[in-house]
Every structure is written in structure tokens, then in C-alpha cells.
Amino acid sequence: MPLRNYGVLAARAVARVREGATDTPHYQIHLTDDAGTAYRAAVNVLSSQAPSELLFVVVEDFRHPLTDSLPAPGSGWTELASRPGGAALDFIRANLFDPATARPLPPDVPGKDNDLADLLDHYVQRVIGDSAAAVYLFGERFGPEPGKPDQVFGFLPGNGVHAVHMNQGNSEEFRPDDGVWQDGGLLIRLPDGRWVAVFLAFQSQAWHTDDTTGHALDTAPPLPGAGEEPMRIVAALVNPPGPAPEAETVTLLNASPAPIALDGWRLVDRNKAALPLPATTLAPGATLVVPGIPTFQLGNRGGMITLLDPSGLKIHGVSYTADQARREGWTIVF
Numbered sequence: 521m522p523l524r525n526y527g528v529l530a531a532r533a534v535a536r537v538r539e540g541a542t543d544t545p546h547y548q549i550h551l552t553d554d555a556g557t558a559y560r561a562a563v564n565v566l567s568s569q570a571p572s573e574l575l576f577v578v579v580e581d582f583r584h585p586l587t588d589s590l591p592a593p594g595s596g597w598t599e600l601a602s603r604p605g606g607a608a609l610d611f612i613r614a615n616l617f618d619p620a621t622a623r624p625l626p627p628d629v630p631g632k633d634n635d636l637a638d639l640l641d642h643y644v645q646r647v648i649g650d651s652a653a654a655v656y657l658f659g660e661r662f663g664p665e666p667g668k669p670d671q672v673f674g675f676l677p678g679n680g681v682h683a684v685h686m687n688q689g690n691s692e693e694f695r696p697d698d699g700v701w702q703d704g705g706l707l708i709r710l711p712d713g714r715w716v717a718v719f720l721a722f723q724s725q726a727w728h729t730d731d732t733t734g735h736a737l738d739t740a741p742p743l744p745g746a747g748e749e750p751m752r753i754v755a756a757l758v759n760p761p762g763p764a765p766e767a768e769t770v771t772l773l774n775a776s777p778a779p780i781a782l783d784g785w786r787l788v789d790r791n792k793a794a795l796p797l798p799a800t801t802l803a804p805g806a807t808l809v810v811p812g813i814p815t816f817q818l819g820n821r822g823g824m825i826t827l828l829d830p831s832g833l834k835i836h837g838v839s840y841t842a843d844q845a846r847r848e849g850w851t852i853v854f
Contacts, residue, residue, distance in 0.1 A: 522687075522699025522734070525661040527599040528607060529559055529681045530591045533648045533655050537672055538628055538637045544568060545627050547640045550673045551655060551680075553596035560670050560680035561657045563706070564720065565627035565636045569691060571723045574636060575622035578643075582707065582717035583841045584616060585790070585822025593654035593709070597661055597681075602701040604824075605791055609658050609703040611686050612729060615824045615837035616705075617719060619727050620746035643708055643716055652711035659683040659704035686719075688734035689726035698734035728833055740833055749836045750776035751785075753825055753854055754807070758818035758840065761849040768812035770795075770825060771851075774802040782808075784830030789816050790823045820845045 531551035539545040549561040566572050589607040591598040600608045609616065625636040632638065647653035663679035670678040684704035687697055706718040728740030744750075755771040770787055774780050779801050787795040787810065795816035802808050812818065818825070822845065826837040838854040845852065 522602060523660040523683060523697060523702050525599060526602055526608070526659070526699075526702040527597055527661060527681075528590065529553075529561065529597050529655075529657045529659075529661075530593055530595045531559055531655055531657075532594055532651060532653070533644055534558075535648060535673065536641070536644050538641070539565075540628065547637055547644075548672045549644060549655075549657075550675075551657075554594035555596060557596055558670070558673070558675040558679065559597075560672055560678075561659075561684060561706075562680065562682040563640065563684045565640075567722045567724065569693070569722065569724045571624070573624040573626055573723065574685070575624055575721045575723055576636060576639065577617045577619075577622050577717075577719045578639065579617055579715075579717040579719075582715040583844070584614070584839050585824070585841055586614065587707070587709075587715060588822060588842065590656060590707075599661075600658075602699055604701060608701040609705050610688075610701045611703045611719065611721065612688070612727060612834060613700065613731075613826070613837075615826060615839040616717070618746055619743055620748070622719075622721060624723060640706075640718065643706075643718065647708055647710070650711065654709040656707040656709075657681050657684055657704075658707075659685075659687075684720065686721035686725050689729045689736045690722075691724045695735060698729070700729070700731060700734045702734075731832075737833075747775075750774065750778075751780060751802075751827060752836045753787075753827055753838045755851050755853045756818060756825060756838075756840070757849075757851045758823065758845045759820050759848050759850070765814055766812075768816075768818045770810045770812070770818075772797075772802070772808045772810060772827070774804055774806050774808075777804050779803050786828050787816065788826045788828060789818065791817065793817060818845075 535550040537548040660683040665678035726736030785797040
């Protein structure tokens, strides 16, 4: 079954502890909300399954419409519905980052800037004690545990969030935790308003999963490397000039050296509404401007566009924010 209590913690970082050589080391963060409630975020830095090093992605200037759906800074724990269109994370369906850019890192080794704890330190240490910085941790709630002090920081009652990582496509041992729209992550809003995002996954997890259960699709091909997607979304006109209904478009590129027949391919918007591609063949290096339809919505308040092949597998995906969509008549280039 999916995570029991999925949501996001909006708080401010107070301290951190780097756990050393243990069977299941974590990067522990002590946080408090505006009401004075204390929390601990237990962030995995090592897997119990081989290969043990976690995959990480850092987006230094994270721009995604989900940030507009987040609770107020410092507001504490908010349970999230595991569905699209809100603040819930899904590494596959929400187009948060390019999975091909994920890289493994050891948990904690001698030296500077060479392990996952160092990477987390780089961002967390910057915001500890800074009231102008907001921290958001996505995952599964644990506690509160009345009368039981926190096992790391000692506050009462024990309380916090774990599973701050991808929570789908698991191996058989952890398959019961699978679900869609319930992935973990760390978002930091810096005092200058910029967002930094850190996403973690286990190397044993799959990147093609069932849309209902989140279980791995065993027959799916491996992900292409960065920049190796045969078809890509390269641009979108989401705010055309003139009154509604607007003439929205999405521009596709065949980046491969072979022609691609588009029968059965489709685009999907943030709410899973589909736009079938025309039954044509796109030559190598050619682009195709696909006109929108009323049920396929590229909202001016931010959105997502996903490209699916005839078998329903995700080939490419992009997202855009309200700020990117505000200029009427301008095409957003991805």
C-alpha cells in the first residue's frame, strides 16, 4: 500500500547531525515551525540494497508551478493528497527534473565536497538559523509520540518526517511502499526568493512505473541518457494573444537520426488530459507545431506537458511557471 501519511513539512532549520558509519545512516535535520513545534527530518544517505549509494539531483534555480501550491512558510505539517495539480511530488509524472541527470554519491567519506552529507550540508547549513529562509520537506510523517523524546535531538514529543526520497518503483522488499504522487524531496526558498531543490532516489528503483500502483514496469526499456530522448518538447505557446479560446501550441523536435511515426503518440497536460498527435511521420531533425484543443489546458498559472509514446511510456516532459507564462504572445522555450 502507499505511504500512510504523505505530506510536506514547512519549517525552519535549527540544527543538523551527520550520522557516521552505521547500517542505515541518515542526515538528520532539526526544524521548528512558527508555533514552536519541533520536528526531525531523517534523510537517507545510504541504501540497504546494492548498489548502496543514493542517486541525487540538485536544481539550483528550481521553477515549477507546485511552489505556488505550498503551504505558508513555517506552518508545520500539511497532509497532501496524492494526485496531480497540487503540491504533491512525483519524480516521473511531475516533470520536476531530468532523471538522466541523477548521479550516485557515497554517504559520508573523508574529504570536502565529495559525499552526499557534504552536498546536503552545502544547502542546509546556509539556512540554519535564518528566519528569512523557508524549508519544505516532503515525505511520510512519524509521531507525534507523547512522552517519548526524539532519539537524535531529544525534544518532546518525538515527531517528524522520513521517506524523503523517491517512493515508487521499489524492489520486491519495499514494493508495499509504492505509490504515485507521493515522492519525497527537499525544497529551500532562499531569502532572495530563489528555490533550490534536492531530490534523492535509490539505484534499485525503476523510472517507469504503473500509473495507479507505482509498481515498476518490468517490460519498460531503460531511460535514455541526458539529451538522448528521440522526441522532445522544445517550446510551447501557452498565452497566445487575444481572448479565449486561445490558440495554444506545443512544438516537438525529432532529435533522432531516424523518422518517427507519430500514430498513437500523445501529449498530456497537468491534469492528465490528453492531446493525440497527428498521424504523420516526423523526419529526422524536423519540428512539429501541434495545435491545442479545448480539453488540453496550458494554463497561464503554470503547468506541465508530458510526451507519451504509443505504449504510454513517458519519453519527455517539461514544466513552466506562472511567471514564464505571463507575457502574452511569447513562446516558452524549454
